[in-house]
Amino acid sequence: MTGTGLPLAGVKVLDLSTLLPGPLATLMLADAGADIVKLERPGRGDEMRSYEPKFGAASANYAVLNRGKRAYGVDFKDPVQRDRVLELAAEADVVVEQFRPGVADRLGLGYEAIAANNPRVVYCSITGYGESGPLAPRAGHDLNYLAESGLLGVVTDSAGRPSLPVSVLADISAGTYPAVVNILLALRQAERTGRGSHLQVSMAHNLQVLAYGYIATHQAGGAWPRPGAEQLTGGSPRYHIYPTSDGRHIACAALEQKFWDRLVDLVGLDEKFHDDAGQEQAVTVALSEIFAQQPAGYWRKLLGSEDVCTVVVATWDEAVRSGLVDTDAPERVSRPGAPDESFATLASPVDPSLRQVGGTLPYPALESLPDSSPWS
Incomplete structure (x- = not known):
């Protein structure tokens, strides 16, 4: 134009x-x-x-x-x-x-x-x-x-x-x-x-506007978010950042059940932790231990072709190579x-x-x- x-x-x-x-x-x-x-x-x-x-x-x-x-x-x-x-x-x-x-x-x-x-x-x-x-x-x-x-x-x-x-x-x-x-x-x-x-x-x-969910929750239920304890702020193992063995990190956002079910099968999470409701902290600890056993490259290869909404936190060079940074x-x-x-x-x-x-x-x-x- x-x-x-x-x-x-x-x-x-x-x-x-x-x-x-x-x-x-x-x-x-x-x-x-x-x-x-x-x-x-x-x-x-x-x-x-x-x-x-x-x-x-x-x-x-x-x-x-x-x-x-x-x-x-x-x-x-x-x-x-x-x-x-x-x-x-x-x-x-x-x-x-x-x-x-x-x-x-x-x-x-x-x-x-x-x-x-x-x-x-x-x-x-x-x-x-x-x-x-x-x-x-x-x-x-x-x-x-x-x-x-x-x-x-x-x-x-x-x-x-x-x-x-x-x-x-x-x-x-x-x-x-x-x-x-x-x-x-x-x-x-x-x-x-x-x-x-x-x-x-x-x-x-x-x-x-960025706090839309917190405000909606407050208006409907009267409560404000607890620091680090809500679903999207660190309280859920399904939406969390986990360290790898080589000092890198995994960004997990497997919120929906289908993504979560596939993720826990892929990484070999003990079956007793598959249902995270009521034991969120214990499941987070268990997943942390699993992700900490392998380097970022291992997890990228395992998770890269799967629909699990879980990825390696990229460096800037990696983001450029992926096409997400131009x-x-x-x-x-x-x-x-x-x-x-x-x-x-x-x-x-x-x-x-x-x-x-x-x-x-x-x-x-x-x-x-x-x-x-x-x-x-």
Whole structure:
């Protein structure tokens, strides 16, 4: 599909956000054809430019999140430059900001100030703890939102300690994705009604979606999950992580009876443990002893062709070889002004039928904001 035929071709997005949630959201919009203008601090730019490893003047992290965008250094506190931002916002279909609540208003760049000259604007505010309430002004990062939402303490080790999450779950699943969904819905509404909207995306609050089962159980039965003791949090031998003899691990998710029956036959679990109901801890110990007798390669060969929902925890190299991690995507990101210096970029979650597949685009150098519209 060519650029002009993409779903968001012609949509102008003014991105005032930094780091991960907002920039990843606008990257997805860009993949679908939107034109992104990103405004950053003068001089240093987005904090993520300074991360390691570097790819040219900016970090590789920044490069993959901002491929194909344009970036300009702007001092939002300078009245003249702030007024130029308002002029840009008057042209935009979408504005994304990630300040703490009230900061954009104090800068004169809040929804009311922008909507006064652009009533169709879709204005998306991504915050840690929402727009109001006692936690709203607080600084936070992904780990804080997971901790205070209750999710981090659900899975614990034998000493009752929670573990660091495998990724920045709040930033992406509760920040980026809700922002993209709501922006697309609001654009559709603006098409139909001519009215824009102010979207509020609270990462801490949106984590409730990840806790759907715990909340349903509480609403129906009044109880909250016991750390490390529920079916999906370590209390069941059918959904557990077991060590192997060579220091690797087995991820068992044989929840359904047919998978469980086949698994226990394959590994030779004593028949008295086949019915795990009421003796979950003993069955977990018995399975731990079995898996600990052989290396990961043995278990991969035994279980690989079976429908038992039980697999070896892969290394990154193994995940690439299996095809589940794509390090050779057709889209590439290059250094500004150096198209031959590039690498395969982040595999896009946007369906190939809705984006332009292939091509090399640079990440943006930080430039001075031009006098004329960058969208001209």
